[in-house]
Amino acid sequence: MTTQDLWILLIILPFTFTQSIFLFIDAKKKGSYPWFWGIWGLIQIPLPTLFYLLFVVLPYRRKQKGGNNK
Template identity: 70%
Template sequence: MSDKELFLLLLPVLIPVLLTQSILLFIDAKKKGSYPWFWGIWGLIQVPTPTLCYLLFVVWPYKRKQKRS
């Protein structure tokens, strides 16, 4: 199996995963007021790094801030 064939087999799985990640990051970032377009576009480019960084830099600080209030 060549690289091109493997890519064509993975494409139908990869596209929905990237779109779903991007949409969910965008919606949640919009709710939290944290650069939704940045997170949405980055979510379209690769997986799972944007989600992990989003959790680390947006979600956890947001939850800490909510607990202090």
Template identity: 60%
Template sequence: MNLDMNQEKLLVLLFISPLLFAQSIFLFLDAKKKGSNAWFWGIWGLIQTPMPLLFYYLFVVRPFHKKRRPSS
């Protein structure tokens, strides 16, 4: 029984680790492009998912698009 639990934990770790790593790289590179605390977003992206993506959208992406929108 104990061996099965360890195998489950290992499988979860193998699936979640690449997801967190990819999320972190995406957040870091996009925040660096937009000039918005890239290290903060990259590190937070390594810690958990999906909250960093949601907050990044709300606090960086939406205001960035509003700034770039041409005034008529």
């Protein structure tokens, strides 16, 4: 491992941990497979966050918005 690889790793790791923690906590609040989102957040950046926004957050907001109108 070169020093450049080490620097890249040291820069990316905090982002993956932060993403994973955010996804886990938010998915737990919304009741949407928190362990799945947390583990996937550790594996790569930024696809888990994008998919989480598309498949969990947007439907959750639509559900909340629709429930307030009734």
